[in-house]
Amino acid sequence: MRKICHLETRCFDLVLSTVSFFLLPDPSVALKEMHRVLKPGGRLALLNPSERLTAKVAVELSCDWKLSGMEKDTLLQWGRISERRHQYTARTMEELLQDCGFMEIENKLSLEDIALITLAEKQSTDV
Numbered sequence: 001m002r003k004i005c006h007l008e009t010r011c012f013d014l015v016l017s018t019v020s021f022f023l024l025p026d027p028s029v030a031l032k033e034m035h036r037v038l039k040p041g042g043r044l045a046l047l048n049p050s051e052r053l054t055a056k057v058a059v060e061l062s063c064d065w066k067l068s069g070m071e072k073d074t075l076l077q078w079g080r081i082s083e084r085r086h087q088y089t090a091r092t093m094e095e096l097l098q099d100c101g102f103m104e105i106e107n108k109l110s111l112e113d114i115a116l117i118t119l120a121e122k123q124s125t126d127v
Contacts, residue, residue, distance in 0.1 A: 010039045018047040019078065022086045031100035041124035044102060046117070049082035051089050053114040061112060093118050 015034045024030050034044055058079025062072045088096075090107035093116060097105050102120035110117055 007037045009036055012037050013039055013042050014045065016045045021046050022048040022082065022088065027086060028096060028100055031096065035101050035122055038122040040122055042122045044120045048088055048116050049078055050109055050114055050116040051087040053079055053082045055079040055083055057114060061114065088116050090116065
């Protein structure tokens with residue numbers, strides 16, 4: 001597999017991606033690279049919008065949560081962008097991670113189900 005970044009193979013215990021993974025044109029390329037740089041037994045943690053987050057839902061929640069300023073603007077932007085980018089269910093995220101060699105996959109919806117938190121592990125016997 002071709003290296004995308006200049007990090008050593010198997011050098012991290014944890015790879016974390018928050019609210020950026022869903023923006024990538026081909027998430028599987030990034031996942032394979034995350035898998036490459038993780039040590040065997042290393043963990044992956046992702047935070048992405050779920051399929052529920054839309055512009056309409058973002059407007060409703062910003063009112064319900066009484067958001068203002070940057071918090072409101074950020075939620076509204078995420079709602080607009082997530083409609084145009086990748087939206088994940090627990091099942092689609094699990095399938096994508098399995099295809100890239102991850103196991104022990106856990107998904108949890110949060111924040112009135114607009115956020116999908118995903119944890120996964122690289123096999124400890126991976127070579």
